[in-house]
Amino acid sequence: xxxxxxxxxxxxxxxxxxxxxxxxxxxxxxxxxxxxxxxxxxxxxxxxxxxxxxxxxxxxxxxxxxxxxxxxxxxxxxxxxxxxxxxxxxxxxxxxxxxxxxxxxxxxxxxxxxxxxxxxxxxxxxxxxxxxxxxxxxxxxxxxxxxxxxxxxxxxxxxxxxxxxxxxxxxxxxxxxxxxxxxxxxxxxxxxxxxxxxxxxxxxxxxxxxxxxxxxxxxxxxxxxxxxxxxxxxxxxxxxxxxxxxxxxxxxxxxxxxxxxxxxxxxxxxxxxxxxxxxxxxxxxxxxxxxxxxxxxxxxxxxxxxxxxxxxxxxxxxxxxxxxxxxxxxxxxxxxxxxxxxxxxxxxxxxxxxxxxxxxxxxxxxxxxxxxxxxxxxxxxxxxxxxxxxxxxxxxxxxxxxxxxxxxxxxxxxxxxxxxxxxxxxxxx
Numbered sequence: 001x002x003x004x005x006x007x008x009x010x011x012x013x014x015x016x017x018x019x020x021x022x023x024x025x026x027x028x029x030x031x032x033x034x035x036x037x038x039x040x041x042x043x044x045x046x047x048x049x050x051x052x053x054x055x056x057x058x059x060x061x062x063x064x065x066x067x068x069x070x071x072x073x074x075x076x077x078x079x080x081x082x083x084x085x086x087x088x089x090x091x092x093x094x095x096x097x098x099x100x101x102x103x104x105x106x107x108x109x110x111x112x113x114x115x116x117x118x119x120x121x122x123x124x125x126x127x128x129x130x131x132x133x134x135x136x137x138x139x140x141x142x143x144x145x146x147x148x149x150x151x152x153x154x155x156x157x158x159x160x161x162x163x164x165x166x167x168x169x170x171x172x173x174x175x176x177x178x179x180x181x182x183x184x185x186x187x188x189x190x191x192x193x194x195x196x197x198x199x200x201x202x203x204x205x206x207x208x209x210x211x212x213x214x215x216x217x218x219x220x221x222x223x224x225x226x227x228x229x230x231x232x233x234x235x236x237x238x239x240x241x242x243x244x245x246x247x248x249x250x251x252x253x254x255x256x257x258x259x260x261x262x263x264x265x266x267x268x269x270x271x272x273x274x275x276x277x278x279x280x281x282x283x284x285x286x287x288x289x290x291x292x293x294x295x296x297x298x299x300x301x302x303x304x305x306x307x308x309x310x311x312x313x314x315x316x317x318x319x320x321x322x323x324x325x326x327x328x329x330x331x332x333x334x335x336x337x338x339x340x341x342x343x344x345x346x347x348x349x350x351x352x353x354x355x356x357x358x359x360x361x362x363x364x365x366x367x368x369x370x371x372x373x374x375x376x377x378x379x380x381x382x383x384x385x386x387x388x389x390x391x392x393x394x395x396x397x398x399x400x401x402x403x404x405x406x407x408x409x410x411x412x413x414x415x416x417x418x419x420x421x422x423x424x425x426x427x428x429x
Contacts, residue, residue, distance in 0.1 A: 022112035030120030034127035041142040057143030068129040079118040098294035184288030208256040217275030231340040245284035364404040374421035
């Protein structure tokens with residue numbers, strides 16, 4: 001049963017990042033509510049309301065059809081406009097900032113919920129309209145259902161106003177960066193809370209049994225609780241070989257086990273690895289560093305030439321790096337005070353290099369960006385780190401930055417600024 005629920009959880013986690021997920025769910029609810037109201041109408045609810053509150057009930061079939069038709073037509077126009085605005089947002093984000101931002105924007109629940117409300121109301125109005133008979137002496141017009149259709153349409157108008165406000169905010173780079181930052185910060189804080197601060201003893205895994213992936217995809221997440229249960233049940237330990245966020249090819253080593261696993265257990269272990277064709281920040285904080293880096297590089301490209309955006313992005317980058325300095329490069333999972341699973345994360349040294357290498361390449365000629373990077377290093381060197389080696393890594397990258405800046409900038413006044421940064425960082429030659 002737990003295996004079944006885990007598969008459902010992984011499936012839902014992957015589906016929630018799709019733009020059609022919530023609209024599809026809402027459409028099903030709209031369809032079901034329409035048939036529920038048709039059943040209630042057969043119980044005489046409209047006749048009761050007509051006798052007690054006649055001003056709320058439409059008692060003419062032609063009038064009811066006209067109202068529902070107008071609602072359907074207007075809602076379809078609103079939905080088309082809303083989808084068009086979403087496409088404009090995605091196109092602008094891809095062309096001006098980075099195509100890597102698209103999965104996060106597509107998975108925005110606000111946009112999905114609003115489109116779902118539109119679709120549910122349209123389907124509801126269509127099926128109610130189909131059930132109406134324009135004429136008939138003994139026929140009672142479903143006035144209550146029409147009233148609910150009008151109410152749902154008013155709700156859609158309110159949702160449309162909110163959508164215009166939200167889309168105008170979402171398209172601004174400051175809000176995009178802030179969303180990426182908050183998602184990555186939430187993920188990092190979660191990992192820090194579950195992380196063991198002390199170094200853990202874990203046996204050498206050279207002689208352990210190695211198992212390979214049976215499919216390819218981005219390693220998004222894994223169900224740690226289920227893996228711990230398997231470890232306790234089979235009296236074994238696991239080492240997860242790939243780093244979260246990387247693309248796993250079919251057939252490459254996926255994990256090692258201290259004890260040999262049978263085929264059924266191997267299948268259960270594989271089912272706890274979430275592999276998908278896309279990446280999301282809320283499951284992989286490293287992606288946030290990649291996205292912010294690409295925004296900086298794109299902003300400093302000749303076609304965009306927007307140093308203000310690059311400066312803003314560096315502020316977010318500095319805070320995320322300071323938070324990452326509090327995390328170990330290795331992660332251990334325990335059950336009953338015994339370490340059962342060893343996991344790898346991107347080394348701080350490798351992460352810092354992957355972030356700063358493209359920034360140095362594209363921004364080394366701009367003294368304003370160099371000054372901002374100097375402040376970034378100064379800030380990070382003043383923060384607490386879980387490993388003293390992190391400070392050495394910062395010095396190495398700071399030296400690389402100074403060397404590149406001196407090779408690209410020839411103005412004597414700018415050179416003095418660079419020397420002042422070097423002195424402030426106390427870099428030894």
